[in-house]
Amino acid sequence: MQHQEDVLIEKAKKGDVESFELLIGAYQKKAFNIAYRILGNLEDANDMTQEALVKVYRSIHNFKGNSSFSTWLYSIVNNVCIDFIRKNKKTKLLYIDGQQEEGAYTKELPDEMNTPECLFEKNEVKKMIHDAINQLNYEQRKIIVLRDIQGFSYQEIAEILDISVGTVKSRINRGRNHLKLLIGEGMKVTS
Known part of the structure; x- marks a missing residue:
């Protein structure tokens, strides 16, 4: 499994979009869930997840492998959410409800x-x-x-x-x- 991920990372670093999509496929729901739990709003979470994934795509060549790919990706999601909160200067509440949205946990x-x-x-x-x-x-x-x-x-x-x-x-x-x-x-x- 790790070898497969390493191969996908290397291909994505060379600009292979399909490999990148396969790579993030396993982490996309959890990335969204982190954004949703931090921001508490489905629209904002969707937007910030997409923004984070674009940042990951644009900077994947900077991924050195010092941590797992998932940890690197989730730290980018976290940072994008922090930036969003700072830019909006409003307190975002964590919202956990009984309704389970797709990808929510x-x-x-x-x-x-x-x-x-x-x-x-x-x-x-x-x-x-x-x-x-x-x-x-x-x-x-x-x-x-x-x-x-x-x-x-x-x-x-x-x-x-x-x-x-x-x-x-x-x-x-x-x-x-x-x-x-x-x-x-x-x-x-x-x-």
Whole structure:
């Protein structure tokens, strides 16, 4: 598999569009999902994913292989989203809803009971968690999304965000602690 990817990378570096399309095909949905989780808007996520893929295509000759191709691609997606947020100067909220768009990823809780009461309670808990995530600052929200929703390793996050693993761990810890406080406050309000 890795050899196949390396061959596609080399062909793409030489301008082979078909090889580039095959190469990014495996990563395109996750790239979109990262953009969507950061920006919280389908249109913006689509636009920024496309912009990131164009940047990857234009700069693939700069890919040295010091990290995996996917990590390099996801770091470009992250940077494009950061640039978009800075240019628009508005706070973009992370939006996770129960509706699954094509390519979107949501973690589902195991469904032990499907009674209306249980479903209502589960939806309320999900909404509380999503609302709490939306209240996190951008740095905390981004790190929580990458680790706890997308499932990236500490090392991968460090490479994507171009920070040290220690910084990743401390930001995740601060983000999770802040999230616990927000969820705890949300539970007090609803009880």
